[in-house]
Amino acid sequence: MDLLGIPTVRVFAFWYLVLVIKMLVLIFRTSVARMRSGTFSSPEDYASAGLERPATVAPNEDVERARRALQNDLESILPFFGVGLIYALSDPSLTMARIVFAGFAVARIAHTVAYLRGLQPHRSIAFGVAMLCLAWMLVVGLWTVL
Numbered sequence: 001m002d003l004l005g006i007p008t009v010r011v012f013a014f015w016y017l018v019l020v021i022k023m024l025v026l027i028f029r030t031s032v033a034r035m036r037s038g039t040f041s042s043p044e045d046y047a048s049a050g051l052e053r054p055a056t057v058a059p060n061e062d063v064e065r066a067r068r069a070l071q072n073d074l075e076s077i078l079p080f081f082g083v084g085l086i087y088a089l090s091d092p093s094l095t096m097a098r099i100v101f102a103g104f105a106v107a108r109i110a111h112t113v114a115y116l117r118g119l120q121p122h123r124s125i126a127f128g129v130a131m132l133c134l135a136w137m138l139v140v141g142l143w144t145v146l
Contacts, residue, residue, distance in 0.1 A: 003089075008097040012088040015101040019077050022109055023070065029116075030066040039063050069115040073108065080104060080134060087137035090144035104133035 003009045033039075039060040040046050046053040084104070088097060107130035114123035 006088070007094050008088040008092060009085070011094070011097050011101050012084050015105040016081060016084065018105050019073075019080070019108060022112065023073050023077065026066060026070050026073065026112060030063060030070060033060065033062040033066055037063060065116060065118070069112050072115065073112070076130060076134070077108065080137075083134060083137045083141055086141040086145070090141055092140060100133045100136050104130050104137075107133065 004013065034041070034045075035049070037060040038049065038051060039057065040049065040051075040053075043053050084101060087100070107126045111123055111126035111130060114120075114126055
């Protein structure tokens with residue numbers, strides 16, 4: 001069976017890959033913030049930068065904010081992978097699949113931007129939209145497998 005031949009699975013795959021790209025960009029941004037600030041997580045990182053690790057490492061807000069945004073991605077995008085795939089295979093309408101997949105992905109991108117810039121209530125709104133999309137997919141997926 002060619003799963004990518006199913007239109008809803010193709011839409012899901014597209015938006016999932018967009019989110020993976022977003023996460024990779026965030027990982028790169030975190031690394032750049034670490035290098036610019038000289039705030040590393042491991043002694044060997046200090047050594048490779050030609051620095052001596054301080055006795056106590058003060059957290060850098062840019063690095064920590066990017067790390068928290070990435071942690072938040074892991075907590076929501078990983079469930080999206082499973083729930084979204086089951087939803088895509090549940091034979092939903094293509095229009096509705098496009099709405100919830102794009103809605104989730106765009107909301108997660110907006111959430112990351114708002115998180116990095118410290119914007120409230122934008123971050124909470126984006127989080128809520130993503131969770132509503134995920135909840136819809138979860139309910140439909142559960143209904144289908146019962």
